[in-house]
Amino acid sequence: MTAVASAGEGRRFEWGWVVIGLCVAVTCYLALMPLGFLVWQSFFTPQTAGKAASFTFGNYLEAYGSSETWRLFRNSILYAIGTSCFSFSVGTALAWMNERTNTPFKSLFYGLSIIPLIIPGILFTVAWILLASPKIGILNLVLKDLLGLDHHVFDIYSMWGMIWVDGLHYSPMAFLLMSAAFRAMDPALEESAMMSGANVFQVAWRVTLRLSWPAIFATILILFVRAIESFEVPALLGLPVGIQVFTSSIYQAVHRYPSQVGLASAYAVTLLLITTVGVYFQSRLSSRGSKYATMTGKGFRPRQIDLGGWRWFTAGIFTVYFLFIVVLPFLVLLWSSFQRFYSVPSMKALHNLTLDPYRFIVTYPNLVRAVWNSLILAFGTATIIMLMTSVICWIVVKTKLRGRWLLDNVASLPLVFPGLVLGLAIMIFYLNVDIGVYGTMWIMFIAYVTRFMPYGLRYNTTSMLQIHRELEESAAMSGASWGTTFVRIILPLLKPGLVAGWIYIMIVSIRELSSSILLYSPGTEVVSIVIWELWENGQYVELSALGVMLILALLALVMAAQWIGRKFGIRE
Amino acid sequence: MLRVEGLYTEYPNERGEIVKAAQDITFSVPEGRLFTLLGPSGCGKTTTLRSIAGLERPRVGEIAVKDRVVYSSAKGVFVAPNRRGFGMVFQSYAIWPHMSVYQNAAFPLQVGERRLSRQEARDKVMRVLAATQLDHLAEREATKLSGGQQQRLALARALVMEPQLLLLDEPLSNLDAKLREKMRFELKRLQRELRITTVYVTHDQSEALALSHEIAVMKDGRILQVGSPRDIYERPRNEFVADFVGSTNFLDGSVLGPDGDEGRYRVRTEIGDVSVLGTEPLRADDKVLLSVRPEDVALAEAKPAGANVWEGRVDQKVFLGECVDFQVKLGERVLLSRRHPSLRTPIGHAIFVQLDPEKCIALRAA
Numbered sequence: 001m002t003a004v005a006s007a008g009e010g011r012r013f014e015w016g017w018v019v020i021g022l023c024v025a026v027t028c029y030l031a032l033m034p035l036g037f038l039v040w041q042s043f044f045t046p047q048t049a050g051k052a053a054s055f056t057f058g059n060y061l062e063a064y065g066s067s068e069t070w071r072l073f074r075n076s077i078l079y080a081i082g083t084s085c086f087s088f089s090v091g092t093a094l095a096w097m098n099e100r101t102n103t104p105f106k107s108l109f110y111g112l113s114i115i116p117l118i119i120p121g122i123l124f125t126v127a128w129i130l131l132a133s134p135k136i137g138i139l140n141l142v143l144k145d146l147l148g149l150d151h152h153v154f155d156i157y158s159m160w161g162m163i164w165v166d167g168l169h170y171s172p173m174a175f176l177l178m179s180a181a182f183r184a185m186d187p188a189l190e191e192s193a194m195m196s197g198a199n200v201f202q203v204a205w206r207v208t209l210r211l212s213w214p215a216i217f218a219t220i221l222i223l224f225v226r227a228i229e230s231f232e233v234p235a236l237l238g239l240p241v242g243i244q245v246f247t248s249s250i251y252q253a254v255h256r257y258p259s260q261v262g263l264a265s266a267y268a269v270t271l272l273l274i275t276t277v278g279v280y281f282q283s284r285l286s287s288r289g290s291k292y293a294t295m296t297g298k299g300f301r302p303r304q305i306d307l308g309g310w311r312w313f314t315a316g317i318f319t320v321y322f323l324f325i326v327v328l329p330f331l332v333l334l335w336s337s338f339q340r341f342y343s344v345p346s347m348k349a350l351h352n353l354t355l356d357p358y359r360f361i362v363t364y365p366n367l368v369r370a371v372w373n374s375l376i377l378a379f380g381t382a383t384i385i386m387l388m389t390s391v392i393c394w395i396v397v398k399t400k401l402r403g404r405w406l407l408d409n410v411a412s413l414p415l416v417f418p419g420l421v422l423g424l425a426i427m428i429f430y431l432n433v434d435i436g437v438y439g440t441m442w443i444m445f446i447a448y449v450t451r452f453m454p455y456g457l458r459y460n461t462t463s464m465l466q467i468h469r470e471l472e473e474s475a476a477m478s479g480a481s482w483g484t485t486f487v488r489i490i491l492p493l494l495k496p497g498l499v500a501g502w503i504y505i506m507i508v509s510i511r512e513l514s515s516s517i518l519l520y521s522p523g524t525e526v527v528s529i530v531i532w533e534l535w536e537n538g539q540y541v542e543l544s545a546l547g548v549m550l551i552l553a554l555l556a557l558v559m560a561a562q563w564i565g566r567k568f569g570i571r572e
Numbered sequence: 573m574l575r576v577e578g579l580y581t582e583y584p585n586e587r588g589e590i591v592k593a594a595q596d597i598t599f600s601v602p603e604g605r606l607f608t609l610l611g612p613s614g615c616g617k618t619t620t621l622r623s624i625a626g627l628e629r630p631r632v633g634e635i636a637v638k639d640r641v642v643y644s645s646a647k648g649v650f651v652a653p654n655r656r657g658f659g660m661v662f663q664s665y666a667i668w669p670h671m672s673v674y675q676n677a678a679f680p681l682q683v684g685e686r687r688l689s690r691q692e693a694r695d696k697v698m699r700v701l702a703a704t705q706l707d708h709l710a711e712r713e714a715t716k717l718s719g720g721q722q723q724r725l726a727l728a729r730a731l732v733m734e735p736q737l738l739l740l741d742e743p744l745s746n747l748d749a750k751l752r753e754k755m756r757f758e759l760k761r762l763q764r765e766l767r768i769t770t771v772y773v774t775h776d777q778s779e780a781l782a783l784s785h786e787i788a789v790m791k792d793g794r795i796l797q798v799g800s801p802r803d804i805y806e807r808p809r810n811e812f813v814a815d816f817v818g819s820t821n822f823l824d825g826s827v828l829g830p831d832g833d834e835g836r837y838r839v840r841t842e843i844g845d846v847s848v849l850g851t852e853p854l855r856a857d858d859k860v861l862l863s864v865r866p867e868d869v870a871l872a873e874a875k876p877a878g879a880n881v882w883e884g885r886v887d888q889k890v891f892l893g894e895c896v897d898f899q900v901k902l903g904e905r906v907l908l909s910r911r912h913p914s915l916r917t918p919i920g921h922a923i924f925v926q927l928d929p930e931k932c933i934a935l936r937a938a
Contacts, residue, residue, distance in 0.1 A: 354734060
């Protein structure tokens with residue numbers, strides 16, 4: 001170990017130790033503190049001015065005593081299973097078509113598939129409300145007209161509606177994960193089955209799917225955990241019609257008066273248990289994945305199945321999918337953003353196009369501040385996380401320290417925190433431990449850093465594993481200290497991972513809603529909160545205007561990032 | 573037995589440019605023979621093999637086994653790979669990690685047209701596993717096999733359905749050097765015993781020379797020369813084949829005229845006039861390239877009798893154990909000679925060089 005060797009001489013003070021120590025301490029603090037307090041809080045009664053908090057099982061009794069909770073539990077599980085299965089099926093089918101068939105224009109679709117991941121969940125949900133709500137939904141009105149019905153066709157305010165919207169929004173994630181799995185497979189494995197006499201169906205069933213099984217299971221688990229944490233869709237679609245899941249119930253418990261933080265914590269602990277089980281299985285799965293890591297040959301172009309005339313059919317599926325997931329939602333927001341009051345598209349409404357919503361948004365008193373807050377938070381979060389996790393990752397990957405696996409797990413721990421639960425835990429902690437961050441931007445900064453730390457770690461780990469240790473050792477042999485080696489050798493070599501992770505964290509930070517919603521206070525709103533407020537106030541057209549601008553800005557950010565990435569020779 | 577005629581394949585690469593992977597490939601393989609496609613990477617040998625397998629669809633050409641046409645652009649025939657009934661071993665072996673050794677080998681019998689009884693299938697699988705010395709590992713997980721065992725399993729799987737044709741795509745390239753040599757013998761023994769018609773793809777010339785009945789040397793999508801291993805090595809027909817198969821000395825020269833016997837010529841080169849063997853009729857003043865294998869450059873400390881003798885100087889020596897490589901300077905020109913280690917002439921000393929006219933091959937200069 002470079003650091004140990006040079007510090008052992010004791011001649012000059014090694015700053016490396018300070019950096020390493022600080023990073024480890026901050027990581028542990030961030031990851032462990034909220035969890036501890038959340039559990040602690042769930043055993044206490046609410047603290048009021050007149051009465052101190054006291055120990056109780058009441059929260060759990062209340063949470064689990066009522067049949068309401070079982071309905072909640074059922075709803076949550078149903079919703080998460082439905083959503084994950086739906087997005088998995090859609091994503092896998094598209095991935096198979098994209099990777100294994102000769103569907104035309106498929107590389108274009110692959111490029112477009114990341115756009116939905118850029119659109120914030122709240123905007124996607126609002127767009128689908130405008131498309132498919134029973135009263136004002138455009139699709140409903142069009143179908144009513146066409147078919148001469150007197151009732152609506154779709155009801156977005158239902159369990160199926162929730163599953164549809166959230167499943168659709170996260171299907172690109174399934175698509176990307178399964179595409180990667182299909183791509184990683186040695187094509188010779190399928191070709192040799194074909195040479196053995198198996199037909200397309202036998203190859204797909206007995207080889208492709210069996211071999212992808214770990215990837216399939218991991219993908220479903222990721223989607224499940226993400227769906228059960230989902231806040232925007234249940235809050236916007238479920239709450240108005242009384243379909244509650246854990247996340248929306250936590251939100252309601254906090255926002256009730258007097259707020260029932262204990263009850264919320266009890267719900268949160270349950271939710272945390274579910275996500276922990278999911279994440280645990282997923283990590284076990286990925287560590288066992290080596291059994292299926294086969295030696296690959298010289299990456300010959302995989303044979304593509306010639307679909308003949310059917311390839312236009314599959315291209316049609318891609319097009320319809322793209323309509324549902326990008327074009328329609330964006331167009332409906334665009335339409336409504338040019339209206340004075342929200343109205344369904346018609347010739348009459350076409351004459352009333354106006355830029356008023358944009359004028360309103362641009363002069364909205366909180367907006368400039370919110371944009372500024374969002375940018376500062378996203379920039380700071382991304383930068384701090386990538387630098388901090390690069391050190392953590394170095395310890396985990398490059399050293400032989402005992403207990404380094406523990407550090408890896410601790411830094412990954414926030415993965416199990418749904419955004420809302422994390423917000424709740426941090427809120428409780430800093431309400432009780434008054435170090436002056438509550439009600440400031442710092443508390444949101446802490447929440448963001450905690451929440452997105454695992455992503456930074458993943459991005460860094462991937463690149464760190466590719467750095468041969470001799471590169472580092474030769475720097476040490478040349479006389480460089482640990483700090484110099486880290487800054488001059490490790491960080492530059494990590495650059496691809498650093499930049500990719502930095503961009504990813506920027507985007508998810510700007511989209512972040514579920515933690516912020518419990519932590520913001522007047523003056524520290526972020527953009528997603530402004531959208532939320534506009535929705536609560538029923539200012540749909542203004543919300544649309546802001547949404548359109550936000551989507552375009554995020555798109556520009558991603559494109560700029562890709563351009564920079566290409567310029568510096570970073571391949572995705 | 574196997575007949576490939578006028579094969580032409582192209583495909584777009586990642587940048588959308590058209591790559592001509594195989595052009596006018598024509599050859600045939602008699603029953604029971606091992607035919608090798610030899611060439612550097614990107615020469616089109618794997619594309620040709622995959623076209624025979626049916627994993628690739630050529631643009632033009634015809635492929636037939638016995639009298640069954642499996643591909644013909646003229647007749648619009650394309651038999652799917654799973655209906656061709658050929659056995660294939662992939663470079664990566666493509667052993668399915670989710671199955672045991674037995675299941676891997678039995679797979680072709682389970683998915684094929686012809687259904688066998690359970691006992692029949694079991695017998696067949698065990699027989700082929702025995703032939704590849706894997707029978708004692710039948711129940712083991714396929715991923716627990718060593719590289720050599722995986723390679724044998726891939727072979728067993730390709731042989732279990734008793735294919736008419738066996739296709740091998742660089743089957744030894746993923747093994748370490750020692751094992752590769754051992755497997756080379758194994759493979760040869762198995763092929764000769766079973767007398768199974770085989771097409772073998774490799775970039776390793778010694779593998780090709782060791783295993784094949786016939787070799788086709790390929791470059792840039794075309795076949796440059798077809799012949800027996802000895803033919804290819806001793807009578808290369810152009811510079812590329814001479815250079816790619818084995819190592820050689822090249823000398824530029826121009827023809828002075830015929831030299832006695834049929835096929836003999838005298839050629840003027842920078843080291844002097846040389847008596848050579850022409851692979852095709854040559855005329856005076858033709859520009860030629862002489863190719864002489866290092867083992868055919870004889871060295872002696874006393875001046876030998878006969879033609880093609882020059883005096884040179886030992887410039888550099890490399891001791892390789894079984895032989896010594898001498899670099900001998902003739903004027904400004906350096907020739908490489910491979911000799912038995914018993915020749916110990918020190919560096920700087922004079923030495924006589926003699927070239928056997930039978931082994932000096934004159935190639936028409938490009």
